[in-house]
Structures are given as structure tokens and as C-alpha cells.
Amino acid sequence: MEKWSCLNCEMIYEPDIYFPFCRQCNSPLIVWSKKKGRRFDLSRPSCLEKFKSFLPLSRINKNLLLGEGNTPLIRLFRLEKKLEAPFPIYAKNEMANPTHSFKDRGTAVVIQKAVAGQIKKIGTVSTGNMAASTAAYGAKAGLKTFILLKEDASFEKTLSTGVYGAHLISVKGDYGGLFKQSYEIGKKIGIYFANSCDPYRLEGYKLTSFEIYFQLGQKAPEYLFVPVSSGGHLVGLLLGFLELKREGYIRQLPHFIGLQARGCSPIVEAWEKNLTDIIPVKNPQTLAHAISNPSPPAGRLVLKLLYQYGGQMIGVTDEEIMRAQAELASFEGLFCDPASATTLAGLKKWRRLNPEVKPREAVLVITGSGLKDLSPVKERGKISLIPVRLPCLEEALVSLAL
Amino acid sequence: MEKWSCLNCEMIYEPDIYFPFCRQCNSPLIVWSKKKGRRFDLSRPSCLEKFKSFLPLSRINKNLLLGEGNTPLIRLFRLEKKLEAPFPIYAKNEMANPTHSFKDRGTAVVIQKAVAGQIKKIGTVSTGNMAASTAAYGAKAGLKTFILLKEDASFEKTLSTGVYGAHLISVKGDYGGLFKQSYEIGKKIGIYFANSCDPYRLEGYKLTSFEIYFQLGQKAPEYLFVPVSSGGHLVGLLLGFLELKREGYIRQLPHFIGLQARGCSPIVEAWEKNLTDIIPVKNPQTLAHAISNPSPPAGRLVLKLLYQYGGQMIGVTDEEIMRAQAELASFEGLFCDPASATTLAGLKKWRRLNPEVKPREAVLVITGSGLKDLSPVKERGKISLIPVRLPCLEEALVSLAL
Numbered sequence: 001m002e003k004w005s006c007l008n009c010e011m012i013y014e015p016d017i018y019f020p021f022c023r024q025c026n027s028p029l030i031v032w033s034k035k036k037g038r039r040f041d042l043s044r045p046s047c048l049e050k051f052k053s054f055l056p057l058s059r060i061n062k063n064l065l066l067g068e069g070n071t072p073l074i075r076l077f078r079l080e081k082k083l084e085a086p087f088p089i090y091a092k093n094e095m096a097n098p099t100h101s102f103k104d105r106g107t108a109v110v111i112q113k114a115v116a117g118q119i120k121k122i123g124t125v126s127t128g129n130m131a132a133s134t135a136a137y138g139a140k141a142g143l144k145t146f147i148l149l150k151e152d153a154s155f156e157k158t159l160s161t162g163v164y165g166a167h168l169i170s171v172k173g174d175y176g177g178l179f180k181q182s183y184e185i186g187k188k189i190g191i192y193f194a195n196s197c198d199p200y201r202l203e204g205y206k207l208t209s210f211e212i213y214f215q216l217g218q219k220a221p222e223y224l225f226v227p228v229s230s231g232g233h234l235v236g237l238l239l240g241f242l243e244l245k246r247e248g249y250i251r252q253l254p255h256f257i258g259l260q261a262r263g264c265s266p267i268v269e270a271w272e273k274n275l276t277d278i279i280p281v282k283n284p285q286t287l288a289h290a291i292s293n294p295s296p297p298a299g300r301l302v303l304k305l306l307y308q309y310g311g312q313m314i315g316v317t318d319e320e321i322m323r324a325q326a327e328l329a330s331f332e333g334l335f336c337d338p339a340s341a342t343t344l345a346g347l348k349k350w351r352r353l354n355p356e357v358k359p360r361e362a363v364l365v366i367t368g369s370g371l372k373d374l375s376p377v378k379e380r381g382k383i384s385l386i387p388v389r390l391p392c393l394e395e396a397l398v399s400l401a402l
Numbered sequence: 403m404e405k406w407s408c409l410n411c412e413m414i415y416e417p418d419i420y421f422p423f424c425r426q427c428n429s430p431l432i433v434w435s436k437k438k439g440r441r442f443d444l445s446r447p448s449c450l451e452k453f454k455s456f457l458p459l460s461r462i463n464k465n466l467l468l469g470e471g472n473t474p475l476i477r478l479f480r481l482e483k484k485l486e487a488p489f490p491i492y493a494k495n496e497m498a499n500p501t502h503s504f505k506d507r508g509t510a511v512v513i514q515k516a517v518a519g520q521i522k523k524i525g526t527v528s529t530g531n532m533a534a535s536t537a538a539y540g541a542k543a544g545l546k547t548f549i550l551l552k553e554d555a556s557f558e559k560t561l562s563t564g565v566y567g568a569h570l571i572s573v574k575g576d577y578g579g580l581f582k583q584s585y586e587i588g589k590k591i592g593i594y595f596a597n598s599c600d601p602y603r604l605e606g607y608k609l610t611s612f613e614i615y616f617q618l619g620q621k622a623p624e625y626l627f628v629p630v631s632s633g634g635h636l637v638g639l640l641l642g643f644l645e646l647k648r649e650g651y652i653r654q655l656p657h658f659i660g661l662q663a664r665g666c667s668p669i670v671e672a673w674e675k676n677l678t679d680i681i682p683v684k685n686p687q688t689l690a691h692a693i694s695n696p697s698p699p700a701g702r703l704v705l706k707l708l709y710q711y712g713g714q715m716i717g718v719t720d721e722e723i724m725r726a727q728a729e730l731a732s733f734e735g736l737f738c739d740p741a742s743a744t745t746l747a748g749l750k751k752w753r754r755l756n757p758e759v760k761p762r763e764a765v766l767v768i769t770g771s772g773l774k775d776l777s778p779v780k781e782r783g784k785i786s787l788i789p790v791r792l793p794c795l796e797e798a799l800v801s802l803a804l
Binding site: 045062063065066067070071072073074075077078093095096097098099100121132135136137138139140142144146148149151155156158159160162163164165167168169170171172173174177178181185188189190191215325326329330331332333334335369370371372374377378383384385386387388389390391393394396397398400401 | 447464465467468469472473474475476477479480495497498499500501502523534537538539540541542544546548550551553557558560561562564565566567569570571572573574575576579580583587590591592593617727728731732733734735736737771772773774776779780785786787788789790791792793795796798799800802803
């Protein structure tokens with residue numbers, strides 16, 4: 001039978017989708033397994049089928065798949081040259097997922113579990129990528145879907161979630177309280193709130209690690225740069241590599257470098273002060289909205305795991321993020337959101353701090369698309385449109401093309 | 403040596419990227435080949451490598467790839483049920499491409515050719531998906547990139563192209579004249595304008611057909627529904643299936659159903675009147691901007707090919723398009739643009755017109771993401787946000803969840 005465990009205090013629990021947290025330390029729980037001898041089935045088209053042996057799923061219901069995962073790993077040749085990096089830099093492009101963010105991998109596993117468990121109602125607390133992802137998979141599965149939004153969520157952003165037919169509820173009140181209450185109410189009335197650190201979401205994120213392992217020719221990257229919001233994504237990626245190690249596929253884990261925006265960086269601040277837990281941020285101020293999480297539920301766990309496995313947290317400013325976003329687009333053709341751009345900004349900062357280290361390779365996890373929020377590009381103000389009358393077009397092009 | 407030909411009047415030409423049109427009938431030219439014995443190399447990760455044998459490329463330069471293609475084919479189980487369709491309906495999800503549209507397959511081949519031919523400057527005439535795609539691949543390849551926009555192109559849309567660092571030029575004047583002049587100026591000053599019907603773009607679109615063939619278990623779909631703008635995409639898809647037939651992989655071609663929006667449907671109108679060429683539309687009026695092309699360069703060719711191979715053109719209204727867009731999102735979790743939604747709207751209309759036909763299967767080609775233009779979703783006005791205070795959340799959820 002499936003068990004869940006706390007990676008922080010090593011307690012074992014019975015699974016309870018309505019309260020996936022440790023009763024001792026409040027850390028999010030993970031699916032716990034001692035199973036060994038897991039196999040890959042790379043001939044399968046979907047990533048859930050390819051890596052089923054590593055997932056807590058007895059079968060894959062293909063009716064619920066949206067084509068998640070199988071995202072490209074792109075080598076950033078031009079940025080390597082610009083940064084004079086004597087090592088390969090790769091981008092794992094999670095924007096290629098069905099709703100254009102990494103969240104789809106997690107939601108895909110959540111939905112398998114929900115439908116297998118005869119659950120008819122799902123929900124999430126989010127204003128961004130997780131809202132759209134949950135609404136899309138909820139639609140595909142024909143479940144009633146409830147998206148709880150902060151009251152200041154822009155109508156623009158909620159449109160691209162509402163289009164999937166989910167119930168959108170804008171909640172006036174404390175966001176931390178909303179997160180907590182979602183579980184209490186969910187349990188009472190039977191709505192499975194698959195929030196950011198849900199154990200099945202983390203199972204989905206493991207698959208990214210497996211794909212990177214194969215895309216690099218069956219090895220782990222030496223350094224992995226990951227944006228950190230709730231902390232769930234980083235923990236899921238680490239779980240993936242831990243399982244590869246346990247199964248003997250790799251000997252060394254990647255060094256995980258977690259990135260936050262300076263304007264909302266509770267885990268970075270705790271890291272820098274050698275604390276074992278985070279202090280919630282009062283006034284988050286960053287344009288990297290997708291990682292602007294003032295009180296990350298997996299904060300304590302991320303700190304512990306990074307200490308344990310030789311990782312690190314780095315904070316980057318909005319200015320550094322905006323520059324990195326522009327560089328990824330104009331050198332590599334990748335238009336990602338500001339949260340994703342923290343990976344490049346962080347790599348640059350990490351190299352300044354560690355000029356002597358020459359990694360074998362570095363992988364940047366590009367978590368979401370720049371299309372979902374154009375305002376940072378607009379604010380940067382570097383894009384100019386040249387107006388020309390048709391008879392003067394040749395002259396204009398000649399002068400630009402020189 | 404490579405030759406180009408006109409599928410309409412069967413003339414053979416020397417390749418000239420600066421003028422890829424037939425001097426007799428103005429139809430766009432295609433890459434012409436009598437080569438047989440082409441092979442698939444499915445073990446390769448990128449689609450250009452998998453299908454290289456079918457492409458006019460002597461080698462694939464991996465530095466120029468962005469992870470295009472390899473997009474999912476999703477079965478639309480819930481819509482099949484809703485429509486009471488006694489056959490499988492699939493969506494080929496081209497939104498999973500690097501810049502979220504099918505254009506990336508074409509641009510990927512264009513860029514290979516440009517770099518192999520030492521071309522340093524590329525361009526395109528577009529305000530939408532092709533602009534972003536060309537700018538992204540131009541950035542990846544380090545080429546100077548010129549995007550010519552209509553003067554009324556919204557700043558919002560140009561932002562997501564400008565972010566890649568391309569030169570954006572807004573041209574005041576006739577759009578047809580701009581299209582024509584782009585080639586003349588390009589030839590003079592050495593800018594390769596890879597516009598919608600460029601022969602190498604069409605080579606890229608062939609790969610979609612090959613993928614569908616394999617995803618269906620090595621067979622062609624009986625019906626294929628494709629949005630039609632310039633006509634290049636449909637011609638490219640047909641070329642793919644023609645090559646599969648010539649090589650003996652399939653015996654029957656799919657029936658191609660081309661879709662246009664009633665507010666700008668020059669090819670549908672010519673089809674309905676049994677004309678052999680289109681009459682340009684004066685005042686295009688549709689929210690399906692991606693296919694609002696008043697004078698499709700491949701219009702005459704599309705008409706000829708559909709007559710020849712048993713296809714058809716169908717027009718759908720904006721109302722039908724908006725309904726289909728909402729259905730694809732809320733039943734299947736696919737948030738596509740209005741142009742893509744013509745495929746579902748068209749399938750529904752085609753079934754009303756042909757109630758006796760029971761296809762083996764139908765494939766809808768979903769060409770681009772709904773994220774690039776949220777206004778049709780906003781205008782439809784069906785999305786409501788329910789405001790609730792935190793203490794009343796349980797009550798609100800109970801009433802909604804019943």
C-alpha cells in the first residue's frame with residue numbers, strides 16, 4: 001500500500017489528499033517507496049507511460065493525457081559564447097507543455113489519481129500557471145474544477161484560466177489563510193485541492209529529471225538551475241535524481257541552485273543567514289510573479305535538502321531578471337517569463353561568485369512562457385517600431401541592414 | 403541539383419529564394435524531386451533529423467534547432483461523445499511548438515537553408531505567428547532579422563516579436579504591395595524574405611503529415627481539417643502525404659477540408675462558385691486574425707489541388723468559431739486561437755452537410771495558441787469571476803459544488 005513521508009522529520013503517514021502535510025513540522029509530504037528495480041519504457045509516446053514504473057500509478061488512463069512532457073533540451077550555443085562559458089549550457093524548455101508551463105506534468109499525475117479515486121471535484125489556489133494547468137486538465141477529465149484566486153488577480157490573467165470552463169472564485173482575505181482553508185473546506189465537501197506542493201504534483205516533476213538524464217546521454221547534469229516559488233518543483237526534481245541514484249543509473253546528484261527574485265526571496269534570506277526555516281516576506285515586490293511566494297510551504301524542506309545534498313540558493317534583482325529575459329530571447333529564441341529568467345541571471349551571478357569552478361555542464365529549467373505576461377517586456381521599453389511609408393521601405397531597410 | 407516547380411502549370415525552375423513564384427501563373431513554387439527510397443530515422447530526437455531524407459537539406463545544423471515539431475496527437479474523447487461522432491476525432495497540437503504555432507516547422511527549415519547558404523539577413527511580412535517564429539529562429543541563428551508589419555498591427559502583438567531583438571518595421575501602404583515589394587527589395591539588398599508560401603516553409607509542414615502518419619499507427623487519417631490563410635500550410639501537408647504515397651507507405655490520401663472564416667474567405671467563395679482562381683476580399687472582417695488573408699498567394703493552387711485530390715473548402719462564421727474555441731477549451735483542455743477553432747467548427751458543419759458519411763477518423767490541425775490574443779475570449783463575455791470573502795468561502799463552494 002502507498003505511504004507518504006516527511007523528508008524533513010522522516011515520519012511515515014497514510015495518504016490523505018485533503019491534508020498532505022507533516023503533522024510535526026508542516027512540511028509537504030512526498031510519496032514514499034522502497035520499491036527497487038524500476039524500468040524505463042522509452043518506446044511509449046507519453047512521458048507518464050515512459051516512466052510509469054517510477055510513478056504511484058497502477059495504470060495510465062490515456063483519456064486524461066494532454067501531451068505533457070517530452071520537452072526539448074536546447075543547447076545555448078550563442079549565450080555560451082557571449083558569457084565566455086567554457087562549458088555547455090542547456091535550457092530545458094518547459095514552455096512546450098500543453099498550457100505552456102512545467103505545472104502540466106504535476107497536474108497530469110494529479111488527474112490520474114483523482115479519476116482513479118473516483119474524485120469528481122478538483123481545485124487549486126493560484127493566480128497563474130497552476131490555475132490554467134489545473135483548469136485545462138480538469139476540463140479534459142470532465143471534472144468540476146474550482147480555482148481560488150487572490151482578489152487582486154488581473155482579469156486578463158484569469159481569462160486564460162476561465163476559458164477552460166472552471167469556476168473562478170476571487171477571495172478577499174489573507175492568502176496564507178486561503179491556502180490553509182482550501183484543505184479544510186476541500187476535506188469537508190470533497191474537493192481535492194491540488195496546490196503547489198501536492199505529493200502527486202512532485203511525482204510529475206520527477207519526470208523532468210528523467211528526461212534530462214536521457215537527453216544528456218544518460219547522465220545527470222553537474223549543475224541544475226531552478227526557479228523556486230513554493231519549493232515543490234525543486235523538491236520534485238531532486239526526488240527524480242535521487243531515484244536515479246538509488247537505482248544505480250547515476251552516481252552523483254546534480255548541484256541544485258535554487259533561484260528567487262530579491263523582492264520576494266524568503267528561502268534565499270534564510271539560506272544566507274543559515275536558518276533552518278524561512279521567515280515569511282511582508283511585502284513581496286517583484287515582476288517575477290510566478291515565483292512571488294511570500295511563505296513557501298516547502299521552504300524549510302528546501303533549506304534542509306540543499307544543505308544535505310550540496311546545493312545553494314541565490315537571489316537576483318528584477319533588473320538582472322529583465323536583462324536575462326531579453327538575452328534568452330534575443331540570443332537563443334526563447335521567450336520565457338521573468339521567473340524562468342532567474343535561472344540565467346542566477347547562473348551569471350553564480351559564476352561571478354565561483355570563478356574557479358568549471359562545471360561539466362549546466363541546465364537551466366525554463367518553467368513558463370513569456371506570453372502570459374507581456375508587461376515586463378513593455379516596461380523594459382527597449383522595443384521600438386520603426387514607421388515607414390511603402391515608397392521609403394527600401395531606403396529604410398538599406399540603412400538598417402548595413 | 404535542387405529544382406523548384408509549379409504544381410499548377412508544371413513548369414520547372416532554378417531555385418531563387420528571392421522570387422519563389424511561377425512566372426506563368428504566380429503560384430508559389432515547391433521543391434521538386436524525383437528521388438525515391440526515402441527513409442525514416444525515428445531514433446533521432448529532432449523532427450528535422452527524423453525526416454531528413456524527405457527534406458532538401460544535406461545536413462542538419464543542430465545549433466539552429468529550437469525543439470520544433472514532435473507535437474502531440476490528442477484524441478478528443480469528450481467532444482466525440484458530445485458530438486455523437488461514431489468515429490475518433492484527434493487534435494494535432496501545434497501549440498506545443500517553440501513559439502506556440504505551426505510556423506516554427508517552416509522557419510526551422512528556412513533557417514537551415516539560410517545559414518547553409520551563408521545568408522546573413524532574413525525577414526518576413528507578418529503581424530502574427532510567422533513574425534514571432536521568424537524572429538525567434540533568426541535570434542537563435544544570430545541573423546539580422548527584419549519583420550515588416552502592417553501599420554495597424556497592435557503594439558501588444560509586436561511586443562512578443564520584438565522581444566527576440568528583430569528589427570520591427572511598421573509599413574504604411576497597401577499590404578499586397580508590401581508583400582510583392584519585400585521580394586524585390588530583398589533581392590536587391592540581400593534579405594531573404596521567407597514569407598508564408600516560401601518553398602522551404604512548405605517542406606517543414608510536410609513533417610506534420612509524417613508525424614500524424616506514425617501517431618495513427620502508420621496510416622493516413624481519412625479526413626484532415628486545416629485552417630487556410632495563404633494556403634501554404636495546406637499545400638505543405640498535402641505534399642507530405644503525397645510523398646508517403648509515392649514511397650508506398652500509404653495507398654489513400656486524406657480528404658483535405660480547408661477552413662476559412664466567413665468574414666474573409668476568398669478560397670471558399672471561389673470553391674463555391676467553381677472558379678479556378680480567387681477574387682481578393684475587400685474588407686476582411688473576422689476575429690480569426692491568423693487566417694484573415696484577403697488575397698492568399700496559394701489560393702489558385704489550393705483550389706486546383708482540392709479538386710484534384712477530392713478535398714473541399716468550408717467557411718464558418720465568427721460565432722461558430724467562438725463556440726468551437728470554447729468547446730475545445732472546456733471539453734478537451736485545449737486553448738487555441740480562433741483560426742485553429744475553425745477546424746472544429748468546420749467538422750461540425752461538414753457533418754451536417756454529410757450526415758451519411760462515417761469517416762474512419764478525423765484529425766483537426768490546431769495551428770496556434772489562444773494566449774496570443776485574449777480579446778475573443780473577453781468579447782465572448784462568458785467568463786465570470788465570483789467574488790467571495792474568506793469567511794464565506796465554504797458556503798460559496800458548497801453551493802457551486804452541488
